[in-house]
Amino acid sequence: MSRPLPDLSIRQLEYLVAVAGSPTWATAAAAVGVSPSALSQGLAELERRVGVPLFDRIGRRRVVRPGVETVLAHARQVVALTGDLAEWADRTRDGAIGRLRVGMIDAAVVGHFPEVLREFRSQHPHIDMHLAVAPSGSLLDGLTAGAIDMVVCVQPPSPVRGIDTVPLLVEDLAVYGPDERVDSPPTDWGPWVMFPEGSHTRSVIVDALRNLGSPIEIVAESHQPEVLRAVVGLGLGWTVLPVVQGRGSGPGLTRGRVIACRRLVVAKRHGAAVVPSVDLLERALRRDRA
Amino acid sequence: MSRPLPDLSIRQLEYLVAVAGSPTWATAAAAVGVSPSALSQGLAELERRVGVPLFDRIGRRRVVRPGVETVLAHARQVVALTGDLAEWADRTRDGAIGRLRVGMIDAAVVGHFPEVLREFRSQHPHIDMHLAVAPSGSLLDGLTAGAIDMVVCVQPPSPVRGIDTVPLLVEDLAVYGPDERVDSPPTDWGPWVMFPEGSHTRSVIVDALRNLGSPIEIVAESHQPEVLRAVVGLGLGWTVLPVVQGRGSGPGLTRGRVIACRRLVVAKRHGAAVVPSVDLLERALRRDRA
DNA sequence: TCTTACAGTTAAGAAAAACTGAACTAGTCT
DNA sequence: AGACTAGTTCAGTTTTTCTTAACTGTAAGA
Incomplete structure (x- = not known):
């Protein structure tokens, strides 16, 4: 049933709406901002494409035929919808919605x-x-x-x-241990409480620790920094955290050196x-x- | 409020609808009957005119972005409306409605x-x-x-x-009188019961009677042939009627010669x-x- | 009746848009 | 790697649409 649709342009439908709302075609042309000639040709083309006569000549002016309200209504509706779409596009474009x-x-x-x-x-x-x-x-x-x-x-x-x-941004990762031993040499650090295998941050940390010569023994894992901090607080091990998540030191949690940084x-x-x-x-x- | 509307063509909206309903743009292009190239360019143009990105590239295919259902809905609606209009036009064109x-x-x-x-x-x-x-x-x-x-x-x-x-068509006007005097010479005819002043038929009749030399005295007028016939039946005068409306002769109404014709x-x-x-x-x- | 003005159309040409086929780019599959 | 494929870009052609200018037909004055 999908025979080719008539390729009406929004512009032509605008012409029709303008003409229906103007006393004369010339004023309608001015309203849509084109020459009377363009309006005339555009409407002739529209009429040809719809394939049904749309206008009557009365004296020297032309008027929309009664009986083609169907077309006029269609034109109005499409023009209105397009206006809505344009408004939506405007607001979307500048991020308002x-x-x-x-x-x-x-x-x-x-x-x-x-x-x-x-x-x-x-x-x-x-x-x-x-x-x-x-x-x-x-x-x-x-x-x-x-x-x-x-x-x-x-x-x-x-x-x-x-x-x-x-x-x-780049942020620092610092060592956190249970007490002042965090200031001892890296070879004495650990064991570790760390982000799970597969974590980007963990790979950064493990690389850094390896470079510092720290033994890497992992006794607990979690994705949650709060959990890591708590486990350190329980004295089960050390961890490395972004400084924003270490929140300085605290009871059972002492901050040591910055050993690496991660890039967000x-x-x-x-x-x-x-x-x-x-x-x-x-x-x-x-x-x-x- | 009447900033220029984007000049979207129905065709482009059809492309969009087709693409949304096809697994691949090539099939969509086939569905609307154009080359993939045309489809691609048309949709690029549509996107440019709406001014909002409409598609995402996923792998080597492009899909309608989530978030632009607004546009898609608009396209569907306009295409559907245009289909309805086309159908209306078809039926109007061959006079079905x-x-x-x-x-x-x-x-x-x-x-x-x-x-x-x-x-x-x-x-x-x-x-x-x-x-x-x-x-x-x-x-x-x-x-x-x-x-x-x-x-x-x-x-x-x-x-x-x-x-x-x-x-x-051309139809005959015959003289109707109260009795067989209708066969007498025109100079003896009358007086008349006739269509009112201004009637086209009356001017035809009066011209004919004048040419025949009949005296023109008018004693009653009506636009309704039934009334004229009745008045003749009452004996008040004669009349001239289209033969289709004289319905032959009757009581008090005798048909005479055809004296003129009128053109419908x-x-x-x-x-x-x-x-x-x-x-x-x-x-x-x-x-x-x- | 003649002139003038006006509403809309037609004509000619320029500009913009849309289409096709061919060459091309970039993912995918084997 | 190499063949395939989805989609794009390019070049050139056709179609559409617009503008200006000349024209037709109607109305309105003088």
Whole structure:
């Protein structure tokens, strides 16, 4: 049943609406901002394409025939819908509305950017924003799968296919131990309580410790810094944490030297279109860093 | 508020709908019957005009972004509306539906074309038909005013500005008198009961009588032939009627010679578009005459 | 009746848009 | 690696649409 649709242009439908609402075609032409000739030709073309006579000549002017309200109604409706779409596009383009699926690691959410996120939320209430907090690896999985539009995570040890990363900030990783032994030489450190195997941060840490000559014995693992801190507090071992998550020292938790740093990046799908709302958030994050 | 609307073409919206419903753009291109290249360029243009990114690249294929359902919904709606319009146009074009405002003089309705009208009505039940029955003069007024699309009436004595007439049929006008005196010489005829001043038929009749040398004294007037016949039956005078309306002779009503003829014409506004439903009726009338 | 003004159309040419086929780029599959 | 394939870009052609200018037909004054 899909015979070729008449290829009416929005422009022509606009002409028709304008003509129906103007005393004379010349004024209608002025209203839509074209020459009377263009209007005349455009409407002739519209009439030809619809294949049904649309106008009557009355004296020296032409009027929309009674009996073609169907067409006129169609024109009005399409023009109105297009107007709505244009408005939607305008607002979407400057980020006033839109959909935003972000993934961030915990440190970014609670450590670095809580204020940025709060402010973004209040300044763009019409952006439909979802925030996924998870380890870098699963965030990047979500990104490739298309469930997330933008990720703030630890720079992957090796580039990931289909994902572009841009540096965002560098943060220090410090040793945390149960007491002042944290100031002893690295060879005396440990055992360790650490992020699980596969964690980007863990690979950074393990590399650094190896370089320092520290023995690497791991007695507990968790993705949650709070858990790691607590375990250290129980005296079961040492850990290495981003300083934003170490919160200085405390009872049973003493901060030692900075032994490495990890790079947080903004990751997006390779070739992903620039979406205003996403772009807006990324700018906000970078602005905060500066 | 009337910033220029984006000039989206129906065609481009069709592309979008096709792409959303096809596994691959190539198949979508085939579905709408254009080359993949055309589809690609068309959609790129659409995206440019809307001003908002519409697609994501996933692997080597492109998919409609989540978040632009707004645009997709708009496209679907407009395409559907256009389909409806196309269907309406098809049916209107071959006269299956439409609006039809006809004016006819009484003789045409009850004398010449009752069968044609009845059949037309039953064969085209979806044509919204209105029939106005009135004297020729007021029908033509209605025609110029645009209230009527087509008129069957007596040919006006002189051409009417803005109205085109095409002959339809010629009918005889006969003298009717109270008794066999109708066969006497014209100089003995009368007095007359006649259509009112201004009637086209009356001017035809008066001309004919004058040529025959009959005295023209008018004692009663009516637009209604039944009334004229009745008045003649009462013995108040003579009349001249189209033979279809004299219905032969009767008590107190004797038919005499044919003294003139009047031309019925089909009248339309000058420059009026050919509307299928109107055209259809006119053809039916002419077919009946042949 | 002649002139003038006006509403809309037609004509000619320029500019923009859309299409096709061919060459090309970049993921995917084997 | 090599063949394949989805989609894009390019070049050239056709189609559409616009502008200006000349033209037709109607209305309105003088």
